[in-house]
Amino acid sequence: MNSYYYYPKFLILILLILIPLCSSASLLNQESQAIESLLNRLDAKKPSLSVQESAAKGVLQRLLPSHLSSFEFKIITKDVCGGSNCFRISNYKSSSRDSPEIMIQGTTAIEITSGLHWYLKYWCGGHVSWDKTGGTQLASVPKPGSLPSVKNEGVVIQRPVPWNYYQNVVTSSYSYVWWDWERWEKEIDWMALQGVNLPLAFTGQESIWQKVFSEFNITKKDLNDFFGGPAFLAWARMGNLHG
Numbered sequence: 001m002n003s004y005y006y007y008p009k010f011l012i013l014i015l016l017i018l019i020p021l022c023s024s025a026s027l028l029n030q031e032s033q034a035i036e037s038l039l040n041r042l043d044a045k046k047p048s049l050s051v052q053e054s055a056a057k058g059v060l061q062r063l064l065p066s067h068l069s070s071f072e073f074k075i076i077t078k079d080v081c082g083g084s085n086c087f088r089i090s091n092y093k094s095s096s097r098d099s100p101e102i103m104i105q106g107t108t109a110i111e112i113t114s115g116l117h118w119y120l121k122y123w124c125g126g127h128v129s130w131d132k133t134g135g136t137q138l139a140s141v142p143k144p145g146s147l148p149s150v151k152n153e154g155v156v157i158q159r160p161v162p163w164n165y166y167q168n169v170v171t172s173s174y175s176y177v178w179w180d181w182e183r184w185e186k187e188i189d190w191m192a193l194q195g196v197n198l199p200l201a202f203t204g205q206e207s208i209w210q211k212v213f214s215e216f217n218i219t220k221k222d223l224n225d226f227f228g229g230p231a232f233l234a235w236a237r238m239g240n241l242h243g
């Protein structure tokens with residue numbers, strides 16, 4: 001059950017796979033085409049604009065309910081950033097007194113929530129972290145009606161890499177195993193604010209294995225003995241659990 005000991009071997013394996021790939025330009029080209037087509041397929045599966053905008057509003061409502069109407073969120077197309085994902089923070093232009101103050105546009109809901117976090121951090125001195133590393137500190141955010149303006153033309157931040165990956169293969173057992181929905185929602189909100197768009201999603205892996213093994217006539221009872229208990233699933237999945 002020693003997972004640290006497992007990593008050097010794993011890294012060497014990855015390097016052994018990657019080194020020959022890097023030596024061949026045409027293979028690399030094929031790789032980037034494969035990633036491009038995967039990205040396009042993922043784009044096609046995105047929920048509608050209004051679902052994404054209201055999901056981002058949900059994060060704001062849980063994070064800073066007092067400022068729910070201070071922000072306007074809008075999904076924009078990737079053309080705004082030459083085909084990349086980005087967010088844009090600008091001053092909301094309206095003469096009405098009760099109108100939103102800050103407009104955050106993003107190419108996805110995740111870009112919008114990372115734009116919100118960027119604004120709270122760099123314009124309002126806020127801090128959104130895990131509880132162990134400071135938690136949510138938003139007392140410095142000015143009251144609705146007094147939010148600081150950004151420069152006239154607004155601020156555009158482009159995502160430098162397509163994916164921001166989060167977690168390692170054992171987090172699901174070390175940290176999440178007994179979490180309820182409330183704790184998960186908090187973590188997913190945190191991910192959204194940090195711009196994470198590729199979390200590892202291991203939950204339910206055994207269910208798929210159960211279906212595959214049943215096609216080979218392996219009984220449920222034998223499988224139950226084979227799978228690890230909830231707190232040990234990560235190590236059972238990696239095949240380094242004996243007993």
Ligand SMILES: *[C@@H]1O[C@H](CO)[C@@H](O)[C@H](O)[C@H]1NC(C)=O
Pocket residue numbers: 215216217
């Ligand atoms: C599973 O059992 C069925 C029924 O006895 C049999 O027809 C089938 O060939 C078996 N499948 C495997 C993979 O052994």
